[in-house]
Amino acid sequence: MKYVLFLLLCLMSRMAAAQTPDDSVPAKAAYYFGLVSSICAAPEGRLWNKELAGPVLLVEPATRNVYANVPDKEGLLVARGQLFTGVLPKAVNIANTAATWAGVKWTMVLLPLPASKPEAVKLLAHELFHRVQDELGFAAGSPVNDHLDSQNGRIYFRLELEALKAALRAPIDKRCTHLEQAILFRKWRYALFPAARAAEEALELNEGLAEFTGVYVSGVAKDTGYLPALVEGAVGSYPTFARSFAYITGPLYGMLLTQRQPGWQLGFSARDNFPDKLATVYSLHVPAVVQEKMVQVKGAYNELAIRQQEARREEDRLIKAEGYMHALVEGPLLCLTLSKKMSFSFNPSRLFPLGEYGTVYPTMTMTDEWGRLVVSGDARMRDWRMLFIALPKGTVIEGQIIKTAEWELTLVDGWMVKSGERAGDFVVSKQEVSDKR
Secondary structure, three states, X not given: OHHHHHHHHHHHHHHHHHHOOOOOHHHHHHHHHHHHHHHHHOXXXXXXXXXOOOOEEEEOOOOOEEEEOOOOOOOOOEEEXXXXXXXXXXXXXXXXXEEEEOOEEEEEEEOOOOOOHHHHHHHHHHHHHHHHHHHHOOOOOOOOOHHHHOHHHHHHHHHHHHHHHHHXXXXXXXXXXXXXXXXXXXXXXXXXXXXXXXXXXXXXXXXXXXXXHHHHHHOHHHOOOHHHHHHHOHHHHOOOOOOOOHHHHHHHHHHXXXXXXXXXXXXXXXXXXXXXXXXXXXXXXXXXXXXXHHHOOXXXXXXXXXXXXXXXXXXXXXXXXXXXXXXXXXXXXXXEEOOOOOEEEEOOOOOEEOHXXXXXXXXXXXXXXXXXXXXXXXXXXXXXXXXXXXXXXXXXXXXXXXXXXXXXXXXXXXXXXXXXXXXXXXXEEEOOHHHHO
16 A cells, blocks of 8 residues: 555656746746747837847856857857757856857847746847847947936936826826926936937937837836836836936837827937927927926926935935045056957946046946956946056955955956056056066
């Protein structure tokens, strides 16, 4: 009897295992590639009248193992059933992005993807857009919008979002007042910060259109609360808007346009922008020149609370800026010159603009001619030409690997660290013949 019971338990165990879905990474990769095929085959996947399907590279960050849906051009990947697998070299930065490696331009996505299927589809569609955006005529411009970390920049950006949220909650034929006010807030922001328009539009034509594509294709906006929730959760989701605001405005403007004129994106080009397109599609009347009195809304759009919140945030920002100035400007630094071959990955929601001194990246991974740098505790980039990292007291500057608690630099052969112009500073430079002897 015990033997029969043992066999029965074994059989039940095997049956249960057979019914359990394969949770291995290759199985997940195959599932995600199936999602990509579904995305591209669906009518929503043709929103740009362009095939989004193409080479996809799924990457495990911890191991750098990769899973592809097509072979590479250099024979680095090995066929495993329907997948192609391998290991991504450390010289290649990993991020959710479009990347060229082994002779192929890929849509690169990091594993694991969001557990929610709609959110996974949104992410995949966003990154699929990035791979083809050049073919659609949209450059991958990613300027940091410093003004959106200032007190007034944030106030008028948040008021713009509130006006867009109010428009979304109104019937389509009752939205004009809210939409006109949203554009007035934006125009006043441009009046306060003359360089803002070009910088904002460049990022919206890159990340804004990509995020709109993700939202549209995934269908998450069919939930009528989804877009208003983007506004309501903006401050909590994004500590700074300097490099992340377009992830909000892209879906908001894009879906507002879609609800009024489906297919608007097919006539949209790099010469266009969201506010002007919105004004055309909704027949809005927005003055060419905006005066301050036009944006005085007397408490509407949550104005009073926004102003109070931003006043408190500005106090905290100034304290934080002082700390960054001490550590990354005034203190001893390791300075790295950046070339056109530089590539890096970072968290766009955590940047800290530092005015004329550049932008602080709390974390990043960068590769360049000199090697690879992994930062876990603040680096400052200026003009995309120079990178600065703090040198803690007692840092040992020797060898090809230099490591502190906040960063690790691995130099390739032919590069070295030498003393900089300022006392206490060091620079990474190419070795001369005399240095190698």
